[in-house]
Amino acid sequence: MEPMFFDGWASLVRTCIVGVMAYCFLVISLRVSGKRTLAKMNAFDWVVTVALGSTLATILLSKDVTLAQGALALSLLIGMQFAVTWSGVRVDWVRSVVSGEPALLVYRGEFLHAALLKERVNEDDVFAAVRSAGVRGLGEVEAVVLETDGSFSVLPLGGERSGKSSIEKLRLAGQADNSEHGPNE
Known part of the structure; x- marks a missing residue:
């Protein structure tokens, strides 16, 4: 021994x-x-x-x-x-x-269900991220993004937009991937 x-x-x-x-x-x-x-x-x-x-x-x-x-x-x-x-x-x-690509999970307050399924994220995870960002609900959210490191970015509505938005690239990619469940304009 x-x-x-x-x-x-x-x-x-x-x-x-x-x-x-x-x-x-x-x-x-x-x-x-x-x-x-x-x-x-x-x-x-x-x-x-x-x-x-x-x-x-x-x-x-x-x-x-x-x-x-x-x-x-x-x-x-x-x-x-x-x-x-x-x-x-x-x-x-x-x-x-x-690295993969970030995934748009919520756009203008609406869940993108095809993206949630693809990324294996449930709505409760998104709600927790929204709360952690100090936002009261999805109605106040421009976008929720699942980043390449697994973290969530919550972008609240409001504020003036200037220049190119990083959300536009994700939104367009999401429309191509989720044509029947794409974000509503």
Whole structure:
């Protein structure tokens, strides 16, 4: 049976030394790669962030993984994140595959039921988002959008409109996808 509570000082010293070095390597790598590496803008970003944390934990706790192997694994994850986000900024289909598109769920106070079904969102989720935004009801809502990171954006009615609206693009896409249940003008 392996020791459960204490395995000797050598393993504790290893954890401290490797932990400090791996942490410093990760911090420097993240600073070099830029702010976008840890941004949680979509599911892909979340997965990379979790994978970085899991890799760091493995480096700290597993005697089977050397610091060099761990540093390589962290570098690989950060490099892949950089390559994918760099490509996503420049190539539309990469951005679409990695990020997806936001979905218009409510337009001018009316649920877009086909969009709710497609995105697997129920009306109660939308009402909760509306309340969280400090809006009393759907009658006061221009739009509710399910963003690519899974959060809801609630845009209240009112105010002057100037310039191009980000809702127009979503509204037109929603009409193409949901021709029989499209938003009413």
